[in-house]
């Protein structure tokens with residue numbers, strides 16, 4: 001299975017494209033679609049709650065193997081710029097640009113836009129992404145099969161990558177959770193690493209609540225175990241849905257903390273913040289407000305950051321956060337009308 005995040009500005013064609021790529025499933029501020037063909041599964045995440053909130057966008061990107069950046073054939077807007085900034089911070093392993101709604105444009109203008117995107121994204125990861133023009137207009141229908149084929153190729157490559165994750169301890173970030181009458185608490189998520197087994201005892205982090213995996217479903221079929229790369233529904237014993245939050249991690253062991261010292265790189269554009277600032281922190285699918293306690297540049301404490309620079313940032317989060325070494329944190333400020341992503345950091 002290949003997990004795909006659709007990113008892009010408002011009305012850039014994400015939802016229409018998702019509906020042409022797959023069948024709609026779970027729905028919240030992120031909507032999931034999937035498409036099954038033989039051994040290949042494309043699982044699409046459409047962050048419908050973006051741009052109102054940056055959270056669904058960050059969640060979608062953190063869930064995905066491949067990011068598809070949708071740019072309206074009419075051109076880029078401020079939110080498309082914000083998406084490029086986020087991509088440059090997160091540096092997704094795989095990405096594709098699609099120029100959408102090509103039926104409203106012409107090949108010459110599409111080519112010009114392609115060059116413009118490359119120019120704006122110069123020096124970021126997005127600069128080197130393949131461009132696939134698409135139209136979902138029934139008469140024009142362009143690029144959809146090509147896009148699917150490219151995603152299938154990624155799926156085949158990822159099958160090998162996922163095999164190398166099977167030996168690691170199981171880790172499942174929860175993206176949705178609810179109570180089902182007669183079954184109890186059910187969670188939905190992707191198995192990030194390892195293998196989850198029915199009847200296994202694991203812990204929910206950061207709340208450190210022990211649970212038992214009652215049963216496992218993959219694509220509505222009961223299974224005894226599910227490997228890295230799978231999408232699962234888990235019925236879990238020992239907890240209620242109301243005790244859970246998106247981003248909680250089902251795992252054998254995680255670190256839990258409220259105080260962090262992060263090695264940060266600030267955003268290329270508007271990556272400025274100050275000591276004492278209230279920020280919003282994302283890691284995995286978790287999110288929480290937090291405070292900038294201290295900023296250190298080359299061993300010296302400073303009052304504020306500049307864009308495109310490296311700092312050590314001491315951060316206190318409002319609530320406990322679960323993490324493992326190497327996890328990426330994203331700092332944002334929600335009140336900026338144009339560019340809300342400040343920095344990325346790891347422990």
Ligand SMILES: Nc1nc2c(ncn2[C@@H]2O[C@H](COP(=O)(O)OP(=O)(O)O)[C@@H](O)[C@H]2O)c(=O)[nH]1
Nearest residue numbers: 010011012013014015016017101104135136137
């Ligand atoms: N002509 C044309 N219109 C499109 C196409 N894709 C999407 N649209 C229209 O563009 C608008 C925004 O699309 P939507 O998928 O909702 O964008 P989102 O906000 O990124 O999810 C809607 O009115 C769609 O009907 C396309 O390929 N061709």
Ligand SMILES: [Mg+2]
Nearest residue numbers: 014015016048
């Ligand atoms: Mg939409």
